[in-house]
Amino acid sequence: MSRTNLEGESETGTLTETTAGVQSASSRDERARSETVLELDSITRAYDQERAVADFSLSVPEGELVTLLGPSGCGKTTTLRIIAGLERPTSGSVRIDGEVVSDEQTFVSPENRDVGLVFQDFALFPHLSIEENITFGVDDWDRARKKERAEELLELIGLLDHRDKKPDQLSGGQKQRVALARSLAPGPKVLLLDEPFSNLDVSLRTEMREEVRRILKETGVTAISVTHDQEEALSISDRVAIMNEGRLEQVGKPETVFENPQSRFVASFLGRASFLQGRVRGDVVETELGQIEIRKLHGPVSAYEGAEIDVLLRPDDLEAIPTNQATADGEIVHRQYTGPMFVYRVRLNSGTYVRCLHNHSDTFEFDQPVAVSVTADHSLAWYPREED
């Protein structure tokens, strides 16, 4: 499958909320919004026989926030390091703002790339004030300009009153804001963030996701972040690029990749997927949970007349109804309490496991026989059955 097919949407993305913020000080706002700022063309990075990144292509328009999402070891950090110039690709090219910074002939060093990096551990200088930390990367600017820049950024991150403090007087969330401001100070063309929330308490993460997104959007910087956390990726990004074993599996808006995953890998990586086996017969797919009308499935199912397919079902697509043994589709084998909701795991009579999302008031016991019905009111993704 070609990468362009997988993109599934135009380059311009969904950037409506970029405002003229901190970077309007530069001439950046003169350029068309849809201009491509970062272009990775068939990047491969091999270590011995292993390919950490394999034939990876991605175009990122100005102002977009793209998140690379995938399991540990799939090549996310290596991709970021290649963009930053900390790593040279075995083959392929990197362009920033139309200029080749890496290919077979060219290699521009990290400090000459106009790329900012936000470190996982924030890496603030303990002996410098917040203001001095922020202006560290623009130390060669004249005093007045530096002061002005610091003020803009301190205001942006809501820490004007903390400018003279030292990092250890700040909370984790505040330190992260300072780290972000420091990376933004020189006005990089591309900002890279590797697992930016991994050093924060779980309770702070959700809040900081929104805050980091707000700051990035206000500056209008083009940003690539990396995470293995699907909820984080889906909630902060304009587009999500899902990686598997060094390859790009799919890139698209969060809703698109979640609702219409192009591969089984993407489907199973996002949102606790189950696959229900079925056979296409005329207008329906016959499954152990009864018939599903093919008009409820994405795409050209009819072409698979008579064939076995797997229908993707997530917990919110299914409902379990207590019943007696004789009419049951399966039984409850596990439940996870999340506060407002229960996620029940059901072993179907065939041995297939599915999950059903229920309001916290639906309390079922283990071993409870249940009928399971497909209640999804959106079209369902499906995959031709793979040969075992």
Ligand code: ADP
């Ligand atoms: P991620 O950030 O997605 O967890 P990485 O990009 O760090 O993944 O690593 C991808 C793969 O490349 C892993 O299998 C890792 O072991 C391998 N790798 C990364 N850097 C090196 C290196 N310097 N030498 C050898 N193998 C490496």
Ligand code: MG
């Ligand atoms: Mg990593």
